[in-house]
Amino acid sequence: MAFSEKIKLEAKRKACFRCVICHKSFVEIHHIIPQAEGGNDTIENAAPLCASCHDLFGGNPNKRKQIREMRDHWFELMERRADGEINILEPIMEDHQNINMLKNSGVAIYHVVYEHEDFDTSANIIVKLLQNAQKQSPNQKRYLYLDIEGHKNSKGGFDHDMFELQKDFALGFLMQYFTKISMPLVGVKNNRLQRNDVPQEFKIFSDEELLIKKLKKESGKKHFIVYPSEVD
Structure with missing residues (x-):
């Protein structure tokens, strides 16, 4: 099975519709652990990634832990932003330097x-x-x-x-x-x-x-x- 539309939307909202690695917009939901290896279709296994970051890192099993850490970190930042701890008027900037942490x-x-x-x-x-x-x-x-x-x-x-x-x-x-x-x-x-x-x-x-x-x-x-x- 694939992610349900509900899970996809939840993951995108938690990431403010941004890639959890480079923060670029236009994302798809990636299975951190592939379905072929028993990965489930829950929010815990979902990571919003842009096409570029998905191609660079999505298929590399050695990057899974870091992708999960980056996702959790970005979800936390966006939650704080929604709660007003971070200035919500300040635009979310793309940060391609984050790729260096994986590359x-x-x-x-x-x-x-x-x-x-x-x-x-x-x-x-x-x-x-x-x-x-x-x-x-x-x-x-x-x-x-x-x-x-x-x-x-x-x-x-x-x-x-x-x-x-x-x-x-x-x-x-x-x-x-x-x-x-x-x-x-x-x-x-x-x-x-x-x-x-x-x-x-x-x-x-x-x-x-x-x-x-x-x-x-x-x-x-x-x-x-x-x-x-x-x-x-």
Whole structure:
């Protein structure tokens, strides 16, 4: 069987009649898992795709997981748009750079933290590498490989700065902008679609009292990473 007209219309409405990959209009509903392999005709298996993205990726079994992630991400954005969280008057723009996330194998970003580097120095270097990767290879999957020389405490573990760099900065904040992060502490794969709206400016603060006053929140962390718009 094929998708019912009801399911087709539901999928198109959830996507605002746009391709979930490149956001182009004029879409057809694609089976993420083909019918020949047992794929059903429910909304969970439906992905609105334009003819170009369907031809490029629809028949590739290795792209199914990413197509599903892109679909879920786009459905969520369009739901927020309908609820007024996103400006509904702003036109939906086509984004052909999203194709890079499916078309390319990805970009590896490697940084060694030397013994003389503190938290601020290392964090700023990683941010610059992230920004350059997005600029030079827009929307391609990014993999961060972080190595650390020295920075051990008396018990053989990492000192405060390097523990915080890995746990709170890399995993707690930067993870959203990478597909996978590998560090001495742990290796983690992003369980959501990598974000590509990389801010052009980050601010890294180490004055706890200032940030408690500005952000009005309690925290025992030494450093905070925020967008400029989040601080008065």
